Amino acid sequence: MMAERASLRGPFLGMMLLLGLTLAGAASARLWHVPEPPPATPVAAARSLVFADRDDGAVVVSAPDGTLVAVLPPGTNGFVRGALRGLARERRREDAAIAAPFNVTEYVDGRVTLQDPATGRWVDLRAFGATNAGAFARLLTAREENE
Template structure:
């Protein structure tokens, strides 16, 4: 019995991807390119970042001294130790410090300069480095990691 190889679908069996999908993918890519080009040419603000000018509930300047083992010591601007994280509890703080340390080395800024830890009235906690313009929105790293920095404000 002979097989009937007649095709009844909208595209040829020799093609792996239907042409309409390929055209659609190029259309989406072109739309994204146009959107990004428009945003850059019109200097649209970075809307994904929370408002840094929101009302502040608590702000504190701290100096972080962290080690690769996850331990970290937090000092106030006078050099008094205000908190110490053991290696098993300071991993996130030490990780944030390593990111900040890299940014400061790239900018040629002193590593022991203070950073601003800010809790906004909406509950969001952020870390700002006024020396380099770097900032970290800590709420995006989970409740436990945010709580590590929240302890420093309480």
């Protein structure tokens, strides 16, 4: 019985060590904010956009030169607002420029990403479904919409 326990101790300790190293590696990437690179797929369309909240709850989307792209009315575009809120939280945490542009990119394979050059973070929006990715993809072709 004792020999049986002793023979299981080595593999058990090895598995625990492997599990610990795996968890430590995942935690260190999160703690040190090591972003993985965006996909290496050819780009179909890309645009830098600035998002600003307006007092009435609307979100004003503009090009970095100030050209109006779109106004997202209050109470709409919840996914866009949520995705931007998460990236803005990262900017505040890292003391990055809050008003810096974000990059929206659509790739030839249909993937749409939202990249934050201020922090190096990016989100593959396709992971949230075609409708949500489409909310950002529409901004790639939007032209000076009126309110």
